[in-house]
Amino acid sequence: MSVQSIFIVIISSFFLVSGSSFARTISPEGAQAYIISPIDGEMITGPVTVVFGLKGMGVAPAGIDKPNTGHHHLLIDVEDSPALDKPLPANANHKHFGGGQTEITIELSPGKHTLQLIMGDKGHIPHSPPVMSEITTITVK
Numbered sequence: 001m002s003v004q005s006i007f008i009v010i011i012s013s014f015f016l017v018s019g020s021s022f023a024r025t026i027s028p029e030g031a032q033a034y035i036i037s038p039i040d041g042e043m044i045t046g047p048v049t050v051v052f053g054l055k056g057m058g059v060a061p062a063g064i065d066k067p068n069t070g071h072h073h074l075l076i077d078v079e080d081s082p083a084l085d086k087p088l089p090a091n092a093n094h095k096h097f098g099g100g101q102t103e104i105t106i107e108l109s110p111g112k113h114t115l116q117l118i119m120g121d122k123g124h125i126p127h128s129p130p131v132m133s134e135i136t137t138i139t140v141k
Helices: 003-018
Strands: 032-037 048-055 069-076 094-096 103-106 111-120 136-140
Touching: 032 111, 048 069, 048 111
Parallel strands: none
Antiparallel strands: 032 048, 048 103, 069 094, 069 111, 111 136
């Protein structure tokens, strides 16, 4: 087999693996994520401080493999739920808190916005079943 053929096989294998599902961490029974503040329906002036709540499991930084823990991800104005079998994306609408943070102050444009928390395991993959908050809708003046 030529070097070029071996290279093609390796690259093809990478794409097959990267496109497939990842093993998910089991969430503790009854675990709940919730947004403490702001409250659903609230009209606020920016900047917006979002305070995270968690019940039935602990918070650990990304990369730490400790049972019954995870770290928060904040979904901002996300219409479709992210894939639950892959690492959560990191962008303006999907904020990662891999350091174990439990709140953030953000600037949001005036108007309606949705906020939702989802817990990720050491590799940013949602737990099974997912530990996620209800969607909180706010209006920024």
